[in-house]
Amino acid sequence: MNSFSYTRAKEVDTAVREITQDKSAKFIAGGTNILDLMKENVERPDRLVDINRLPLQQVEGTTDGGLRLGALVSNADTAYHPEVVERYPLLSKTILAGASAQLRNMATDGGNLFQRTRCYYFYDTATPCNKREPGSGCSAINGYNRIHAILGTSEQCIATHPSDMCVALAALDAVVNVKGPSGERQIKFADFHRLPGNEPQYDNTVQAGEIVTSIDLPAEGFAKNYTYLKLRDRASYAFALVSVAVGLDLEGDTVKEARVALGGVAHKPWRKPEAEALLKGQKATKENFRKVADALLQGAKGFGSNTFKIELAHRAIVRALVMATEMKKK
Amino acid sequence: MSSKVLTEPVGNVAVALPPLQRITLTINGAEKQLEVAPWTSLLDLLREYLDLTGTKKGCDHGQCGACTVLVDGKRINSCLTLAVMKDGCEITTVEGLSKGDQLHPVQEAFIEHDAFQCGYCTPGQICSAVGLINEGHAKTTDDIRELMSGNICRCGAYPGIVAAVEQALNVCQPNR
Numbered sequence: 465m466n467s468f469s470y471t472r473a474k475e476v477d478t479a480v481r482e483i484t485q486d487k488s489a490k491f492i493a494g495g496t497n498i499l500d501l502m503k504e505n506v507e508r509p510d511r512l513v514d515i516n517r518l519p520l521q522q523v524e525g526t527t528d529g530g531l532r533l534g535a536l537v538s539n540a541d542t543a544y545h546p547e548v549v550e551r552y553p554l555l556s557k558t559i560l561a562g563a564s565a566q567l568r569n570m571a572t573d574g575g576n577l578f579q580r581t582r583c584y585y586f587y588d589t590a591t592p593c594n595k596r597e598p599g600s601g602c603s604a605i606n607g608y609n610r611i612h613a614i615l616g617t618s619e620q621c622i623a624t625h626p627s628d629m630c631v632a633l634a635a636l637d638a639v640v641n642v643k644g645p646s647g648e649r650q651i652k653f654a655d656f657h658r659l660p661g662n663e664p665q666y667d668n669t670v671q672a673g674e675i676v677t678s679i680d681l682p683a684e685g686f687a688k689n690y691t692y693l694k695l696r697d698r699a700s701y702a703f704a705l706v707s708v709a710v711g712l713d714l715e716g717d718t719v720k721e722a723r724v725a726l727g728g729v730a731h732k733p734w735r736k737p738e739a740e741a742l743l744k745g746q747k748a749t750k751e752n753f754r755k756v757a758d759a760l761l762q763g764a765k766g767f768g769s770n771t772f773k774i775e776l777a778h779r780a781i782v783r784a785l786v787m788a789t790e791m792k793k794k
Numbered sequence: 795m796s797s798k799v800l801t802e803p804v805g806n807v808a809v810a811l812p813p814l815q816r817i818t819l820t821i822n823g824a825e826k827q828l829e830v831a832p833w834t835s836l837l838d839l840l841r842e843y844l845d846l847t848g849t850k851k852g853c854d855h856g857q858c859g860a861c862t863v864l865v866d867g868k869r870i871n872s873c874l875t876l877a878v879m880k881d882g883c884e885i886t887t888v889e890g891l892s893k894g895d896q897l898h899p900v901q902e903a904f905i906e907h908d909a910f911q912c913g914y915c916t917p918g919q920i921c922s923a924v925g926l927i928n929e930g931h932a933k934t935t936d937d938i939r940e941l942m943s944g945n946i947c948r949c950g951a952y953p954g955i956v957a958a959v960e961q962a963l964n965v966c967q968p969n970r
Binding site for chain 2: 465467468469470472492495496499500503512514516540544563564565566567569570700701
């Protein structure tokens with residue numbers, strides 16, 4: 465790890481000012497990802513601005529009947545929060561499917577959004593990586609790419625976004641509140657993370673100097689029919705090879721609204737509203753679910769070691785939709 | 795040429811070290827005033843500066859759980875925590891669990907169930923189990939397995955560990 469200086473911000477405006485003035489400074493909240501990356505010399509900030517004492521620790525209702533998660537609420541406190549458990553069980557279940565109890569106690573909701581890819585080559589400074597060192601090349605495309613993306617890839621990068629929580633936030637249509645030097649703005653979750661394109665060094669659309677202050681969950685939480693299906697190499701404490709977050713609004717056997725978000729397959733949580741719309745007004749049957757899977761995975765491309773993910777994802781989507789549908793029968 | 799080099803920014807060349815940070819931690823009940831470098835992990839502070847070597851360095855990347863300690867009663871990975879971040883907090887390590895000669899129920903249970911072989915992961919397992927009991931979310935044996943998954947045991951003593959945690963849970967929370 466490089467040596468760095470440390471300051472502690474007590475107000476959001478101070479944090480924004482500090483990060484704006486010093487281009488090589490980084491925020492630290494839970495620290496679970498950035499400290500790991502610093503130990504690997506992937507991140508080398510000259511200064512860390514500790515934001516843990518900022519007043520962003522509340523979970524509170526919003527005026528439109530939703531719930532606002534302060535950026536510094538821990539993943540564990542979010543997952544076990546009574547209102548999250550009752551109204552947004554998909555989010556609770558998804559958070560608890562990720563990391564370990566220790567890491568969930570440390571990691572914050574805001575920080576989770578900024579997790580970086582676990583691509584082996586991104587972590588290995590001895591190898592080229594366009595995300596870590598733009599223009600140096602992608603080692604994964606022709607390398608060992610078992611954990612890599614099958615959707616939305618570019619010739620520059622086939623990394624995946626590692627978060628579970630973000631897959632649920634995508635399915636729930638969350639909104640991210642940020643504050644920067646020029647004021648506050650809201651980012652729809654679908655626009656928060658980006659595809660790699662020709663600039664894989666940018667994981668998201670947050671601008672320099674901006675800080676996430678909270679995440680808003682809309683009123684609809686799909687609390688009756690939902691599931692998070694996570695497929696991975698061991699039963700706990702592993703990143704997803706493929707994951708599926710589903711929220712269904714059912715009337716009898718008819719689907720009024722469906723949300724399906726995929727994790728482990730792209731540079732961002734993968735959603736396709738046109739695929740979800742195929743279910744609108746249709747019966748909740750396996751046959752119809754297969755059509756959704758076809759549409760969601762249209763254009764999927766394997767790179768050798770990860771080609772198995774296409775079939776795996778197809779089956780996982782159908783399985784997750786069946787699981788969510790069958791919840792009401794219990 | 796050389797003068798041009800001198801007028802350019804220093805960049806990543808090593809220069810004077812950033813100042814030490816003055817912090818206060820309560821460690822196993824004793825308040826300590828400390829001066830630490832910003833990059834000192836809580837784990838290194840405990841082991842290298844305070845001679846509390848019960849807490850172990852396994853992977854140093856938050857993957858194995860050997861470094862688990864309790865901060866304000868919650869279990870965390872001390873290897874992925876900077877000591878400066880915890881200024882003002884209460885830290886409990888495996889050395890601070892017993893009351894004199896009276897072992898913590900989790901420690902008793904680990905001995906009773908022979909829940910270790912080499913013992914390297916054990917302090918982390920024990921602190922993690924104490925955190926699990928404090929959290930109060932484990933209702934079943936499967937819950938224990940899931941909520942202890944952040945602690946890896948290379949010797950594979952898992953059956954004993956799960957049995958020990960279950961026994962301690964019954965002692966500490968008989969009405970769960």
